[in-house]
Amino acid sequence: MAKKRKVGNLLALAVLSYLIQRPMHPYELSRTLRDNGDARSIKFNHGSLYMVVQQLAKAGFIAEQETNRDGQRPERTVYALTDAGRVELRDWLRELIGEPQHEYPHFVAGLSLVGALPPSEVVPLLRLRAERLAAQRTEIRTLVDDALAQGLPGLFLVEEEYRLALLEAEAAFVERFLGQILDPETGWGPMWAQFHGEPAPEA
Numbered sequence: 001m002a003k004k005r006k007v008g009n010l011l012a013l014a015v016l017s018y019l020i021q022r023p024m025h026p027y028e029l030s031r032t033l034r035d036n037g038d039a040r041s042i043k044f045n046h047g048s049l050y051m052v053v054q055q056l057a058k059a060g061f062i063a064e065q066e067t068n069r070d071g072q073r074p075e076r077t078v079y080a081l082t083d084a085g086r087v088e089l090r091d092w093l094r095e096l097i098g099e100p101q102h103e104y105p106h107f108v109a110g111l112s113l114v115g116a117l118p119p120s121e122v123v124p125l126l127r128l129r130a131e132r133l134a135a136q137r138t139e140i141r142t143l144v145d146d147a148l149a150q151g152l153p154g155l156f157l158v159e160e161e162y163r164l165a166l167l168e169a170e171a172a173f174v175e176r177f178l179g180q181i182l183d184p185e186t187g188w189g190p191m192w193a194q195f196h197g198e199p200a201p202e203a
Helices: 010-019 028-037 046-059 083-098 105-111 119-149 156-184 189-195
Strands: 062-066 076-081
Touching: 010 028, 010 046, 010 062, 010 076, 010 083, 028 076, 046 062, 046 076, 076 083, 076 156, 119 156, 119 189, 156 189
Parallel strands: none
Antiparallel strands: 062 076
16 A cells, blocks of 8 residues: 655655755756656656655755856755655655555546446547557657667567557557457447447447
8 A cells, every 4th residue: 555655746756866966956856757757757847846845845855055156046945855855755656666655546546437428439539549640659659760770678668668568559449349249240339329329339
């Protein structure tokens, strides 16, 4: 079971992991998140990042190290990881990697209630989803191949490989679901359509 953490936002985990490298100010943390492509995995904007930094400082996981000014720019506070922050980072990562969590994806919610739409609508929606999944897979595959060609170690792309695996599994599920609806012998389509007062869907 997941622990109740003082700061539970996954953006906080990213901040802690980057501060292992060296102390940074929030602007530098934001730039590092974007440069490393982590914005694809962890939702953030400048406001949410500053708020998380304040929460981590209040919890004692990071501490102000210095405040500096670069020319005419406003003062920037540099934060460093504390010993408590180092312990929290490792404990949190161990939990995320080792313990499966029950999540609530939007697609699962839609599937649980899909019978409220007639199959005449669901079939084209599933076909559209299959097209979009294929486009996403192509985009990620290109991103991974380009990064590997530039010499980036595969370890730093493992989250993209996981995304690809999920997309491939979802695409296979969508195709199977379409078959279950449209199979002329055993398909669910005729009964489902009849419930909505419609003719059976055509393959």
